[in-house]
Amino acid sequence: MKAVIPAAGFGTRFLPITKAQPKEMLPVYDKPTIQYVVEEAVASGIDDILIITGRGKRAIEDHFDRSIELELALNNSGKHDYLKQLEDISNLASIHFIRQKQPRGLGDAILCGERFVGSEPFAVLLGDTITINKVPCTKQLMDVYDEYGGSVIAVERVEKSRIPFYGIIKGRGEGKVYRIEDLVEKPSIEEAPSNLGIIGRYVLTPEIFDCIKNVEPGVGGEIQLTDALRLLRERQPLHAYEFRGRRYDIGNKLDWLKSTIEVALENEEVGEELRNYLRRLIT
Ligand code: G1P
Secondary structure (H helix, E strand, C coil), rough: CCCEECCCCCCCCHHCCCCCCCHHHEEEEEEHHHHHHHHHHHCCCEEEEEEEEEECCCCHHHHHCCHHHHHHHHHHCCCCHHHHHHHHCCCCCCCEEEEECCCHHHHHHHHHHHHHHCCEEEECCCCCEECCCCCCCHHHHHHHHHCCCCCEEEEEEEHHHHHHHHHEEECCCCCCCCEEEEECCCCCCCCCCCCCEEEEEEEEHHHHHHHHHHCCCHHHHHCCCHHHHHHHHHHEEEEEEEEECCCECCCCCCHHHHHHHHHHHCCCCCCHHHHHHHHHHHC
């Protein structure tokens, strides 16, 4: 399976940090957000990845490219650990880039991947969302896809006040898999059919491209993936899966802070000291 990672959004919620720096490059402890996303795809068995960028996102391409001068300098000074780290990043997967010419929405960004994807099902991982679990979220979706077919999207129960920030589904089912009956992009709390929010991980059939081409601009005047999924649902089975693990929406300041703290707390080098520091801080 191939993966498409949309990373073209402006990062408005994170200004001014994102004025000259892509939000996907914001660090979560010691790695940029998008590296976690690529690593999730790779850990799910995917090694052919398209990242959809836009103007002002060159740092993402540089991050996954080789950095010959730096590698030489590290080699000459005997810093082989760092050198290995750099080589690992540029060897992670076969990564391709394409630019979305205008920011016309998530659906439109994914449409830029049509040729790359071809006629097979593919995974979509939003470049500003991190998930953490031993079995990666994307792998979990691939397993559900193997069992149910059609398209599968990961959801999570979101707090009531956060409902207007997400795509929300209406589904029927027992356990963690729901047959989707409807889905709405960023509804008001009153209109929302449930509190099951779309978290930014999908396994989609290529028919989604035709659906994207047939939707009108929706919320915010943008071509919304959620609206295209609504069309897809009329043609093919569409399931939601309440995934196992934690998720951080890095476009949200509090989530970003939490992600850095939680990842650092699990780190051997700094975890213990950070735990002690936080304890002192709040007492
Ligand atoms: C996008 C999707 C939305 C989803 C969200 C997850 O919205 O359109 O359905 O719930 O990602 O983060 P965005 O956050 O790009 O506005």
